[in-house]
Every structure is written in C-alpha cells, then in structure tokens.
Amino acid sequence: MSGRLAGRVALVTGARGGIGAAIARRFAEQGALVAGADIGPGVEAELALHCDVSDPAQAEAAVAATVAKFGALHILVNNAAAFVPDNTAETIPLEDWNRAMAVNLTGPMLMSRYAIPAMRAAGGGSIIHMASQLGHVGREGRFWYCTAKAALVHMATCMAIDHAKDRIRVNSLSPGPIATDRTLGRIGGEERALAFYGPLTLTGRQGTPEEIADAALFLASDESRYMTGTDLLVDGGYNAR
Numbered sequence: 001m002s003g004r005l006a007g008r009v010a011l012v013t014g015a016r017g018g019i020g021a022a023i024a025r026r027f028a029e030q031g032a033l034v035a036g037a038d039i040g041p042g043v044e045a046e047l048a049l050h051c052d053v054s055d056p057a058q059a060e061a062a063v064a065a066t067v068a069k070f071g072a073l074h075i076l077v078n079n080a081a082a083f084v085p086d087n088t089a090e091t092i093p094l095e096d097w098n099r100a101m102a103v104n105l106t107g108p109m110l111m112s113r114y115a116i117p118a119m120r121a122a123g124g125g126s127i128i129h130m131a132s133q134l135g136h137v138g139r140e141g142r143f144w145y146c147t148a149k150a151a152l153v154h155m156a157t158c159m160a161i162d163h164a165k166d167r168i169r170v171n172s173l174s175p176g177p178i179a180t181d182r183t184l185g186r187i188g189g190e191e192r193a194l195a196f197y198g199p200l201t202l203t204g205r206q207g208t209p210e211e212i213a214d215a216a217l218f219l220a221s222d223e224s225r226y227m228t229g230t231d232l233l234v235d236g237g238y239n240a241r
C-alpha cells in the first residue's frame with residue numbers, strides 16, 4: 001500500500017462524528033490501517049470499535065483490539081468529545097461538569113495510557129489530542145469546554161516531554177469553527193453558520209472536516225517529525241484578532 005501513512009496503524013476516537021470520520025477516511029486513503037472507536041454506532045473504518053473513552057476497561061480493550069487486528073499501533077487521535085448544555089460555574093450541574101471532564105480530558109489520558117506501550121513496542125508513534133480554538137480563547141457559557149480543551153493543549157506539551165525517549169510525539173490540534181452535523185444543527189443550518197462565522201474568521205467561512213483531517217494527517221505523518229509538544233491552530237484566522 002502506498003501513501004503518506006503506508007504501513008502505519010491508527011486508532012481514531014469519536015470516529016463516527018464529523019471530524020473523526022473525515023480523519024479515519026483520510027488516513028485510510030493514505031495507506032494506514034485504521035481502527036475507529038466511538039460510543040455510538042455507524043463507524044466506518046476497517047476496524048469499528050464500540051468504546052467509551054472515559055471507561056478504563058473500554059479504552060484498554062480498544063487499544064488491545066487494534067493491536068490484535070493489525071499487529072501494532074503507531075497513531076492515536078484523541079478526537080472524541082462530549083458536549084453538555086451551556087452553563088456557568090455558578091449553574092452547571094456537577095454531573096455535566098464531571099461528564100465533560102471524563103470524556104474530554106480523562107478519555108485522552110486513558111487512551112494514551114494504553115496506547116503508549118504499543119507505540120513503544122512499535123519503535124515510536126504520534127499522539128494527537130483534538131483540542132480547539134476555544135482552548136485558546138473563551139466563549140460565554142462554554143467554560144467547561146474551554147477549560148478541558150486548554151488542559152488538553154498543555155497535556156500534549158507535558159506528555160511530549162515524558163515520552164520523547166520512546167520516540168512518541170505528542171501534539172494537539174486546535175480547529176476553529178468547523179461545519180459538522182453537530183455544529184450546523186446547533187446554529188440552525190448552513191446559512192446561519194455563514195452569517196455568524198463568516199465575519200469572525202479571516203477566511204469568511206467555517207472550515208470543513210476535511211481541512212482538519214489534512215492537518216491531522218500532517219501531525220500523524222513523518223512530515224511533522226520535528227514537531228512535538230506543541231499545538232497546531234487551524235481556525236481560518238479566527239484567533240488572529
């Protein structure tokens with residue numbers, strides 16, 4: 001198989017969703033053997049796994065199933081995320097806060113915990129935490145999301161230090177506003193999304209899942225071999241001003 005990820009094995013979480021599905025597709029097009037894990041049904045990948053990333057046993061089992069099927073693991077994309085209703089620190093139900101942190105922060109840590117030994121055995125790897133532009137700036141009502149994403153950015157930096165000796169690179173990827181079924185449903189359709197996000201970005205539009213998949217491909221491939229412990233912001237210029 002040829003391609004920029006030929007001979008590599010990748011595990012993508014949240015692989016049913018807009019961005020996760022695009023990443024799984026792009027990696028497969030580029031020659032990777034791809035396992036897609038999600039809490040929901042309908043994952044399209046060579047190996048589709050049911051996995052709640054916040055559950056240690058399920059996270060461990062997803063990694064084990066990937067290695068059992070493909071013989072190794074080189075790339076982990078921690079893309080799954082849970083979304084709870086907007087709230088402030090004063091009003092958020094503790095249950096919602098705990099769920100947001102469990103899936104968005106503990107999940108990437110658990111998946112990494114089980115992936116790292118497999119990557120070490122494979123001679124190295126690339127871990128990508130899907131953060132967000134909102135890990136860099138705030139948004140009213142979404143402090144729970146912004147907090148988790150900011151922590152993910154720094155988790156990548158710290159994990160990169162710990163695992164450099166194993167030739168495991170760890171970076172975060174911070175998308176700006178991306179058009180997925182979830183975000184379009186939330187804002188009320190493409191027209192409203194363009195009216196809202198157009199003026200907020202320098203590119204005048206939302207990004208596409210494929211544009212984030214291209215950035216993930218770069219971070220997963222050897223083309224980013226000198227890059228670890230940092231964040232790649234792909235936000236159409238949203239954060240430039």
Ligand SMILES: NC(=O)c1ccc[n+]([C@@H]2O[C@H](COP(=O)([O-])OP(=O)(O)OC[C@H]3O[C@@H](n4cnc5c(N)ncnc54)[C@H](O)[C@@H]3O)[C@@H](O)[C@H]2O)c1
Pocket residue numbers: 013014015016017018019020037038039040051052053054078079080081082103130131132133134174175176177178179180181182183
């Ligand atoms: N779409 C955007 O504008 C945008 C912007 C910045 C960052 N992001 C980030 O990109 C990632 C993907 O976002 P998306 O827009 O494709 O969202 P999405 O809702 O379409 O996909 C998220 C996927 O995660 C899965 N998931 C939820 N909880 C899970 C769990 N406990 N275990 C395993 N899977 C679980 C869902 O079933 C879903 O398929 C997220 O991390 C999100 O925070 C998205």
